[in-house]
Amino acid sequence: MTTATLPDRPIPRQPQPEEAIKGRSLWADAWRRLLRNRAAVVSALLLAIIAIACFGARWFGPYPIDDIDWENISTPPSATHWFGTDENGRDLFTRTLYGGQVSLMVGIVATLVSLVIGVAWGAIAGFIGGRVDALMMRTVDILYSLPYMFFVILLVVFFGRNILLIFVALGAVQWLDMARIVRGQTLSLKRKEFIEAAHASGVTNFNIIRRHIIPNTMGPVVIYITLTVPSVILTESFISFLGLGVQEPQTSWGVLISEGAKVMESASWSLLFPAIFLGVTLFCFNFIGDGLRDALDPKDR
Amino acid sequence: MLRFAVKRALGAIPTLFLIIAITFFMMRLAPGGPFDKERKVTAEVAANLARAYHLDEPLFMQFGRYLGGLLQGDFGPSFQYKDFNVSELIWHGFHVSWKLGLSAMVIAFVLGVSVGSLAALRQNSVIDYATMGVAMTGIAIPNFVMAPVLTLILGLYLRWLPVGGWGDGDLAHAVLPVAALALPQVAVIARLTRGSMIEVLRSNFVRTARAKGLPERITISRHAVKAAMLPVVSYLGPWTANTITGSVIIEQIFGIPGIGRYFVQAALNRDYTLVLGVVIFYGAILIFLNLLVDLIYGWLDPKVRYD
Numbered sequence: 030m031t032t033a034t035l036p037d038r039p040i041p042r043q044p045q046p047e048e049a050i051k052g053r054s055l056w057a058d059a060w061r062r063l064l065r066n067r068a069a070v071v072s073a074l075l076l077a078i079i080a081i082a083c084f085g086a087r088w089f090g091p092y093p094i095d096d097i098d099w100e101n102i103s104t105p106p107s108a109t110h111w112f113g114t115d116e117n118g119r120d121l122f123t124r125t126l127y128g129g130q131v132s133l134m135v136g137i138v139a140t141l142v143s144l145v146i147g148v149a150w151g152a153i154a155g156f157i158g159g160r161v162d163a164l165m166m167r168t169v170d171i172l173y174s175l176p177y178m179f180f181v182i183l184l185v186v187f188f189g190r191n192i193l194l195i196f197v198a199l200g201a202v203q204w205l206d207m208a209r210i211v212r213g214q215t216l217s218l219k220r221k222e223f224i225e226a227a228h229a230s231g232v233t234n235f236n237i238i239r240r241h242i243i244p245n246t247m248g249p250v251v252i253y254i255t256l257t258v259p260s261v262i263l264t265e266s267f268i269s270f271l272g273l274g275v276q277e278p279q280t281s282w283g284v285l286i287s288e289g290a291k292v293m294e295s296a297s298w299s300l301l302f303p304a305i306f307l308g309v310t311l312f313c314f315n316f317i318g319d320g321l322r323d324a325l326d327p328k329d330r
Numbered sequence: 331m332l333r334f335a336v337k338r339a340l341g342a343i344p345t346l347f348l349i350i351a352i353t354f355f356m357m358r359l360a361p362g363g364p365f366d367k368e369r370k371v372t373a374e375v376a377a378n379l380a381r382a383y384h385l386d387e388p389l390f391m392q393f394g395r396y397l398g399g400l401l402q403g404d405f406g407p408s409f410q411y412k413d414f415n416v417s418e419l420i421w422h423g424f425h426v427s428w429k430l431g432l433s434a435m436v437i438a439f440v441l442g443v444s445v446g447s448l449a450a451l452r453q454n455s456v457i458d459y460a461t462m463g464v465a466m467t468g469i470a471i472p473n474f475v476m477a478p479v480l481t482l483i484l485g486l487y488l489r490w491l492p493v494g495g496w497g498d499g500d501l502a503h504a505v506l507p508v509a510a511l512a513l514p515q516v517a518v519i520a521r522l523t524r525g526s527m528i529e530v531l532r533s534n535f536v537r538t539a540r541a542k543g544l545p546e547r548i549t550i551s552r553h554a555v556k557a558a559m560l561p562v563v564s565y566l567g568p569w570t571a572n573t574i575t576g577s578v579i580i581e582q583i584f585g586i587p588g589i590g591r592y593f594v595q596a597a598l599n600r601d602y603t604l605v606l607g608v609v610i611f612y613g614a615i616l617i618f619l620n621l622l623v624d625l626i627y628g629w630l631d632p633k634v635r636y637d
Contacts, residue, residue, distance in 0.1 A: 294482070
């Protein structure tokens, strides 16, 4: 640690008036530690490339999403079709990119929904405490004992196959852990002096939660986000694999894997490529999550 | 401890009730009905069907009727399978599913703990890096990818194993689904075990055990392993849920007539009673297993007190 940080720590001198000594915040510190974690950095880069490629599928995809090449039905990878074509003659590279769009969107939107509900729920329960806390956390316990996958299937049945509602529904079942984590943090925070000071100077409860509690719970929350995104992507793939997810001509990695699995005897490439994309994405999120944990919580190392 | 168990069991009643209520009303308010088939029936037949299954009553009365039946252990008739009632169907499916789930869990536990401990004992060696690398891959590959790939290699290319079906649960048919269900869990458990084992090996009581001259084998098997199991055991609850939910997919892929398959079919066909029955059944199992986990936790960690 000492050698690596030396260049950034100049020999102490009189601070000039215009350049006050800058304290390093938790986040700046964590950021530096994260950048030193090679696995996390490589994963982040890889993920960025995948995300850019998927969301830019309109420009990077060599063909439109439902373009049918009648000359090449179910052909193996070639120069014209890098990942081969499916049994309808559609370019698999293009479809993998478009599928990634849906899968990543599901992950991000559902995670945001779970973030908002979970953080608000946990912070309020922990901060108010007493009966409200007991009631709110009891609710979490009850929702927790719903058989997760069955509940997701029920939600899909309930909302039909509206992709936007599925995002929201997935977020709505993913916030439980988030609420628990934030509540735990809040409980230990609310006895701290600076919260007391805020109380004493007449800051309202709402503002204390918003300005002092929530920002201080962000460390574990960020780590947990990197775990929620892949788990939502995985859930969406589950649903799609069961044939309950997004519908033609839209696609997702789960749908592609499911289609690929059906024809894998004759066309193994149509299982292989979407599976690799999904696997690599999940892999990257895991590594980034590990890296963030090490970076934000150095005493754990 | 008995008081704790009884208290928890009683606490489960409102939980179960809410699970039933949520499932009941979600299912009923969902669009579509059990008799919406492609072939339209006449209005008269539809009305008769609705009356026979009490679907024409107000929703709350139906809910009351359902709860009343439930108290007498009656899950009601299935809408989809005309000749069976729900309890028979659940029993039929569970009969297959528990074998699948339990064998996968036992294998995942034994293999995961051994591999994880081995990696921890040889920390930073080639074995450690190799097993953890494999474990990372195992976590990143979802079981609905694992299953087709295993089938492709072992079933289709090598022709060692049948590619689908369950037979009568004989070994040849069971290997692939059990493996596909267990392998991702092996990876998770191995990682958990390694992490906690490394911590435990550095702790004071292990140093004491070594200092008083216990052989390394006994130090590990009698002292370290037990303490290192704590995080693994607390993972048992969600893990069981994963094995169960994972089996929905696995049963679908391999065409195994288990409870997960019934559930998906039932949800799609709006077989209200079957859906409810399965959710209640699994809800109860989950609650029971979570209680079991808490009790095991107390046995492993003397610091845990029930109150």
